[in-house]
Amino acid sequence: MSTEHKTPKDFRRKVERADRWSRRVITTGGYGIIISIVSILLFLIYQSLPLAKGASINEILSMPATRSENPVVLTGVDPYLEVFYELDNRGSIKFYNVDSKALIKEDQLPLKANEKILTAAKGNLTKEIFTVGSDSGRLITSSIEMKPEYTKSGRTIEAMVYQEEEWQAATENDTIPNHIEKLTFVENSDGTRVWSWIDHTGKLWLRIYDAEDEEEYLYDLSEDISGQITSFSLSHNAENLVVALKDKNVYWFDISDFEKIQLKDRWTLETIADAVNYLLGDQAVAIGGQDGSVSVWFPVRSPANLFKFRKVHEFISHNAAIDQIYVSSRNRNFLTVDTKGNVKLHYSTTGQTQLEFKPADFPVTAAAFSPKSNAILVVDGQKRFSLYNLENPHPETTLKTLFGKVWYEGYPKEEFVWQSTGGSDEFESKLSLIPLIFGTFKGTLFAMFFSVPLAIFAAIYVSQFAPKRLARQIKPTIEIMAALPSVVIGFLAGLYFSPLFEEYLMVIFLFVILLPLFFLIALFIWQRIPEKMQARFPLGIEILFVIPIGIITLVFAMSFDHVVEQILFQGNFQQWLYSTLQITYETRNSLVVGFALGFAVIPIIFTVSEDAISNVPESLSSASLALGASKWQTVRRVVLPAASGGIFAAIMLGLGRAVGETMIVLMATGNTPIIDLNPFNGFRAMSACIAVEIPEAPVGGTLYRVLFFTGLLLFVFTFIVNTLSSLIGDRLRKKYARF
């Protein structure tokens, strides 16, 4: 001592320094917690904010019309946006470098002298294969490859044109050659190619090359259609063909059976459709009208079990007739182009028109999405070529798709659906958060039903009625339950308890119903016992009576479950549920989760409310007892109201825990994102959904951000619960607990 503090002054200084430092450390700790919570919140917001961002474009290239005097019929760009090509109506293909605008390669389609291309169509969303139709009745199919070559100086794009096949349409007489006026073409993943075109007589033809059997088919569809055709589109899987007519009728042909083309549906539009096009997924058709209207239609199962095309989404109209529609190969985006040169970008699932622009004051002759849908290219009537960078990271999420009902392709009506990923890129992701929010609340509700009464009654018993010695043992025992990892509870509930629950469902039901009944009977008998004998049992021994009553009830339930099942439920409860109430029984259902999750929150609710009840000053209960109130009257009228703030806080804490709990709901629910109050169904909670899907979600993708947004919702929800709990708790404390 004496060596350290030479004088009292030194000692003072040392104490002050220690004070100062401890104050700093404590302050840092306090602020640290606030900062870390705020930064978690900010991080969640930062990750989910891009979802709210709309689409935007900026022009990266505009090349004036100095290249060719012939009109451009087709255009395209490589995936890296380095090289684009143009095909003019004389069959000349020119490749340009995007950066230097220099012509890097020129190629020629095998056209005869004076032969002109009247129409051209791309046949695949992922590769550059196209067919041109000429004024001499020829269909020339070619493909373009723009392959990156890695050299010392860096990456260059090597462009190649391959001739795939040629076909000559039959001519009636030699003087008037067969013109291919308008053409559509697809090559599906099997290599099967389908062409459909209108010739100069207005006839609609269908030619199929079946790659598997190497056979060709040719059909004249005009026999089934009467009227002038305005537009038509083949689905990318080569199974459907829709044809729009001048009389506003639209025909839907099923061409999946090449031997037998079938007319599946016919419906009438409000306007003449000058442009129709199948969207990605081959279900929905975008239709652009002469009046400028844009709508998406897809087949919906009718009550008669027939598929009928229905108008599902309607978009912002153009001011002029729409003559072209281009679809994205990545998502449900499509472009509509009107005759005045206006271009609009729409997204089918959301029904949203995302943006609108006008490349020039001339009509657009050709346009396309880049292969990765990250750019739009447009060639206008003055042969000016423009390339726009398209920034549209999350077109599938709007407030409406996250929280509202959406009519998805193949669904009979608008629904809340969570189905984030499918088998292929063509899958339409369904990202409604409502089933997840519902699941979270369902799980929480069942857990609270189970845990709140148990925990609070236990707290009342332990703090007010149990003998001190017993209370001293019960409390730590229940608190140890809190130390049980939730993954263990989830594992036991999901793999052990739920099959057991299913097997002994009737026994458990009977037990739950009979236990209170047997208790009442036991209490009745107890009251009949003379007081002298009652007094011989020490206080707290009643716990020992609970066990035999429980066992008796269990034995009773186990021996009568079959009888009850026979009498009330036709021998099998699960089947009875299904046949009479149309309720399916799932092994991992909400009741099991209610028990398991309840088990996890009981310790919290118990501990906090037990403390609250124990903290009610003895003077209050003494006063009540001294006024002749019984123990129960004292508890009910004095102790519980005084502890109500704490009990409320306990319930809210339990609620917060149940909402955020992940492992139990993950393992014991089956994770089915359905909206159904049926207690025998599973559900998918927000927390479990994040845990299940985040490993598979591509970083920065829509699913990834939606999951972060779900996390943000959870955060906000627990924040609200906690704030409410402290606000209401404070009020209750002010009212009842100023002692």
Place this chain on the structure above:
Amino acid sequence: MIETESGVFLEKTKKDEILTPETKIDKSVKPVLAMSNEKIVIETKTLDFYYNADAHALKNINIHIPDKKVTAFIGPSGCGKSTLLRCFNRMNDLISDAFHTGEILINGVDIYKEGTRLEDLRKQVGMVFQKSNPFPMSIWENVAFGPKVNGINDKDELNEIVESALKQGDLWREVKDRMQNSALDLSGGQQQRLCIARALANKPEIILMDEPASALDPISTGKIEETIEELKKNYTIVIVTHNMQQAARISDYTAFMMLGELIEVDLTKKIFTNPTQKLTEDYITGRFG
């Protein structure tokens, strides 16, 4: 080892030794003072009280408490005055491990007799605690609490009881316009008078007061004392106090206790002027305390 009635063998504890069948009531022992000319309301016979086997708090207490009089218990801290007071309405039952030997009679009836309802006893013997302890409810609810838990539900009847109790507790004028306000908004003295009124609402026979004014300022204490003065016309009051002047002012009889024993009981005047016991005199004159 002893064999209990149920045939279970238990380790013989100290408690069992105290509670041997020989500890019968010794009728021959006379109370320290029997006030023959008064009607006796509370009577204890060879009362011994233990908080546990090692804490013998009351030793051989024999006391008579007369009807419609104020009896004060005085004595140094820890002498057992409050313990004795709490025996009269069996508040000590709440303490686990505590037990007693001997008898406590109220109006000649043993309060530990089989079939005695604790609720009835406590309705008959009201209590006011040292620290005011109003319930966190309205003033009206506080006073009506006793009658309500004892089965009175008629609103008019309750209103009448509340008014009369508050008048007797000398609080009516101060609170009649704010009966629905929280009792916790009252001042300390008012709260204690509210507690008195709350006890009175049960229409008890006896009111036990455990240092009712010790936490109050002199003016509030004065008011409480006035109230007690008024109440003794209708109630038997037993009051524990640390304040000898207070005992001298308000009580008719005073009992002096020390180390769990009842040293002397007599008319207050006599105790304070001419006590029989040397110990009493030493305490009264302030030689210890």
